[in-house]
Amino acid sequence: MMAGINMKSATSWMTLGVLVMFAVMPFLAPALGEPFYVKVFARVMIWSIAAISLNLIMGYGGMISFGHAVFLGIGGYSIGIASTHGLDNAWIQWPLAIGVCAVVGLIFGVISLRTRGVYFIMITLALAQMIFFLSVSAEQYGSDDGLNIWQRSEFGVAWFDLENALTMYYVIFAFLVAALFAMWRIVNSRFGLVVRGSRSNDLRMQAVGFPTYRYRLTAFVIAGVMCGIAGILQANFEKFVSPDMMNWPVSGELIFMVVLGGMGTLIGPVVGALVFLLLSEILKDITEHWHIIFGPFLVLVVLFARGGVVGLLTTGVSRE
Amino acid sequence: MSDALLSTASLRKSFGGVVAADGVSLEVVPGEIHAVIGPNGAGKTTLVNLLSGLLRPDAGDIVFDGRPVGRLSAAARVKRGLARSFQITSVLREFTAADNVALAIQARQGHSFKFWKPALEDLALRQPAATILAQVGLADRADIVAGNLAHGEQRQLEIAMVLATGPKMLLLDEPMAGMGIEESQRMIELLQDLKSQYTMLLIEHDMDAVFALADRITVLVYGRDIATGTPADIRANAEVRAAYLGASETD
Secondary structure, eight states: OHHHHHHHHHHHHHHHHHHHHHHHHHHHHHHTTOTHHHHHHHHHHHHHHHHHHHHIIIIITOOOOSOTHHHHHHHHHHHHHHHHTTOOBHHHHHHHHHHHHHHHHHHHHHHHTTSOHHHHHHHHHHHHHHHHHHHHHOGGGTGGGOEEOSSOOBOSBTTBOTTSHHHHHHHHHHHHHHHHHHHHHHHHBHHHHHHHHHHHHHHHHHHTTOOHHHHHHHHHHHHHHHHHHHHHHHHHHHTEEOGGGGSHHHHHHHHHHHHHHOTTOSSHHHHHHHHHHHHHHHHHHHOTTTHHHHHHHHHHHHHHOTTHHHHHHHHOTTOO | OTTOSEEEEEEEEEETTEEEEEEEEEEEOTTOEEEEEOSTTSSHHHHHHHHHTSSOOSEEEEEETTEEOTTSOHHHHHHHTEEEOOSSOOOOTTSBHHHHHHHHHHHHSSOOOOOSSBSTTOHHHHHHHHHHHHHTTOGGGTTSBGGGSOHHHHHHHHHHHHHHTOOSEEEEEOTTTTOOHHHHHHHHHHHHHHTTTOEEEEEOSOHHHHHHHOSEEEEEETTEEEEEEOHHHHHHOHHHIIIIIHHHHHO
């Protein structure tokens, strides 16, 4: 029992520490003479939101989607396409993007949740690649060159302008905090326990009376919407969307962030995104062939730190 | 026996060429423990899977509590009061014993599309869970992760989960499987206790347990119910002796 309490407070402190670091970065990085890192950390937060959403279905629900990045693309392209047609109003753009993500999430979920294990991985991959190729072939929206967004979403409030770098940064930060808080509530709610129970033993859950399919499907849609929000933020932050943001390697990277940080832990995906992106940034500075170092590092983490970085820091290596 | 709680008529199920249920007709009287015995491969587990809704019959009807349930999902049948245990222990191994039972209670308290309120401290789940754990003798094991419980305790926990669904009838698939003599004895006592409250269909290999508990026995051989009767009838039945009891005695 004591170990449980200590572990809980350890992860709470970690969560607080990470969030404080994000909060002060726009001031800390320039003070340290590295203003470039403000942008890096904004990206880390966007990826964190995407990884948090994947963690709901993968870490807590046992549904390993290999096509989760498609929601980054759909969220992003919804903004990009709306903007191309002169629709910059955030109050219309954002709900529209979220709605599209929810509908696609529902359709993809209905199709893919009929399968399990490796078939689920393959079918989510196939469905996502379908949308990827659709975006590649959409000539009016830039094909594989992507789509520039000339104007970030407008909220129509003078002091709240996403074109202001600091405002943009803290909007992303606010969404990260909201995502973490929502996830914390969801995974500990009745709904969350059904999803987690279904990962542990789906047949048993059905046999005590849970129609687990509809709960898993709902989780899939929630994860899709949350990842879509990350896509909305990414499109606004980069002022650019391209098919590459939803190609399958991106889905793979998201899986890696979740595993690296700690599957089925609240802060794990954020830590995973942070380590993944910072490390690749640092290694890129050292050598052009940074994958030679990065690859083995990821392999070692998977082999020797089953609980990811969070598991390593809270319970040690020998955990089963 | 039109007052049967559970009845099946000509239930059929085949897997490729293997007929696992070949027209099984069964009537379970309220308040009784109805045992189903038979040699390995007789189709006992298939029968439980058909009754609980994990398998769909190829033909035949299942009537529970006066209504046909043959087309309902497993979860919907549990809602009607027909709950089962598994031959191979099936609990949520990563959850504590209390969590396991609390989840089963949650299942009967309406839908679980409740996304915000913490469930692990919810007294509406925790208190009845504690009561049921005490009933099966696991009160002092409530906070142990199920995967770390002894085998016999996991079997008891499974019974607790079945009870937590608020059933009218229990389908127990070899509750004594893999248990030592002492553990089996405890399970027999538990089932005897529960007998006053629940109707049960009991699949069991342990003949001592079957004859100690059952009011009625059906013998299943190659997917066919060859005889049904009281324990005394079944002991005396020549066909049964030839097909099953006799065979096992000469082993």
